[in-house]
Amino acid sequence: MRVLFTPDHHRHSPRSWLFKGGFTQPQEVPQRGDVLLDAVTRGGHQVVQASGDDRQALRRVHDDGYLAFLEHAWDEWSRLPGASEEVLPNVHPGRRMQGLPTAVVGRAGYYQADGACPIGQGTWAGVLASARVAVNASRDLMHGVAPCVYALCRPPGHHAYADQAGGFCYLNNTAIAAEICRGDGAAKVAIVDVDVHHGNGTQGIFYSRADVLTVSLHGDPASFYPYFAGYADETGEGAGRGANLNIPLAQGTADEAYLARLDAALDKVIAFAPDVLVVALGLDASRDDPLAFLALSGDGFRRIGSRLGGLDLPTLLVQEGGYLSPVLGDNLNAVLEGFESSKAGSQ
Numbered sequence: 001m002r003v004l005f006t007p008d009h010h011r012h013s014p015r016s017w018l019f020k021g022g023f024t025q026p027q028e029v030p031q032r033g034d035v036l037l038d039a040v041t042r043g044g045h046q047v048v049q050a051s052g053d054d055r056q057a058l059r060r061v062h063d064d065g066y067l068a069f070l071e072h073a074w075d076e077w078s079r080l081p082g083a084s085e086e087v088l089p090n091v092h093p094g095r096r097m098q099g100l101p102t103a104v105v106g107r108a109g110y111y112q113a114d115g116a117c118p119i120g121q122g123t124w125a126g127v128l129a130s131a132r133v134a135v136n137a138s139r140d141l142m143h144g145v146a147p148c149v150y151a152l153c154r155p156p157g158h159h160a161y162a163d164q165a166g167g168f169c170y171l172n173n174t175a176i177a178a179e180i181c182r183g184d185g186a187a188k189v190a191i192v193d194v195d196v197h198h199g200n201g202t203q204g205i206f207y208s209r210a211d212v213l214t215v216s217l218h219g220d221p222a223s224f225y226p227y228f229a230g231y232a233d234e235t236g237e238g239a240g241r242g243a244n245l246n247i248p249l250a251q252g253t254a255d256e257a258y259l260a261r262l263d264a265a266l267d268k269v270i271a272f273a274p275d276v277l278v279v280a281l282g283l284d285a286s287r288d289d290p291l292a293f294l295a296l297s298g299d300g301f302r303r304i305g306s307r308l309g310g311l312d313l314p315t316l317l318v319q320e321g322g323y324l325s326p327v328l329g330d331n332l333n334a335v336l337e338g339f340e341s342s343k344a345g346s347q
């Protein structure tokens with residue numbers, strides 16, 4: 001498998017996040033990228049450095065004001081008397097009487113959905129590096145360099161909306177990749193999100209679009225992040241009606257039940273007949289993940305990879321969540337092996 005990567009993600013190294021009312025140790029840490037890189041190296045995959053930044057690709061998904069906020073907020077914040085070392089919102093404007101506030105504290109509330117997206121000195125450089133990997137990987141796929149590419153993105157992106165960070169995510173790498181595929185010749189793109197959390201940002205970005213099918217299997221948001229989206233009755237709007245499929249799963253769902261629901265979801269993908277498949281590859285549905293809610297085994301991940309590979313489509317695998325555990329790297333390799341073995345079997 002061709003793997004795109006850059007070590008520049010290390011620039012984003014959050015110090016804390018706000019969880020259940022307290023500041024706690026971050027889960028989304030640079031070591032995740034190191035573990036995943038080590039795994040693909042061990043797995044014998046071809047690792048290629050991503051290079052160059054494409055601001056235009058980011059602007060196809062994200063709001064200009066939001067991008068400017070991510071780039072400059074820390075400079076402004078750090079000049080506030082008594083400011084913390086990271087930008088974190090303490091106002092959440094649920095009912096916006098006015099537009100975008102001018103003060104950085106107000107803009108933090110406007111652009112950051114929750115307390116899981118601190119912005120430190122290196123955050124912009126780090127999230128830009130993550131998007132760079134997705135951009136390079138999707139260009140490689142669309143230019144025929146390889147029939148399937150794995151983008152080792154960190155931090156993840158699927159909770160980021162066009163104008164809002166959330167859930168460790170700043171730039172929506174999966175959405176950026178899908179838009180590049182559209183722009184470079186794919187008439188229809190299907191996104192399948194297997195992260196344990198609902199891909200709410202991705203859903204939001206494509207919710208009224210008929211050309212991008214968004215499918216997400218995830219822990220039931222009635223009792224799990226992101227709480228405000230991910231329910232089965234969210235099916236798209238306008239031209240996009242019917243082009244969004246949410247499959248909320250009960251806590252503790254394990255391999256067999258998960259794979260049955262995945263098969264049903266993939267039937268929807270087959271019926272949509274996409275030109276390209278983009279997989280939002282979270283690994284946090286593992287029973288061993290520190291944020292565990294579902295209970296997939298390593299073999300479950302291998303079978304997910306096999307099912308996805310069996311679709312026999314040009315495929316981009318974009319890394320989303322999945323947190324430090326003894327099996328994080330093994331589960332990545334299980335997906336990649338399952339994917340590639342299904343290809344080998346179909347030839």
Ligand SMILES: [Zn+2]
Pocket residue numbers: 195196197282284320321322
């Ligand atoms: Zn997740």
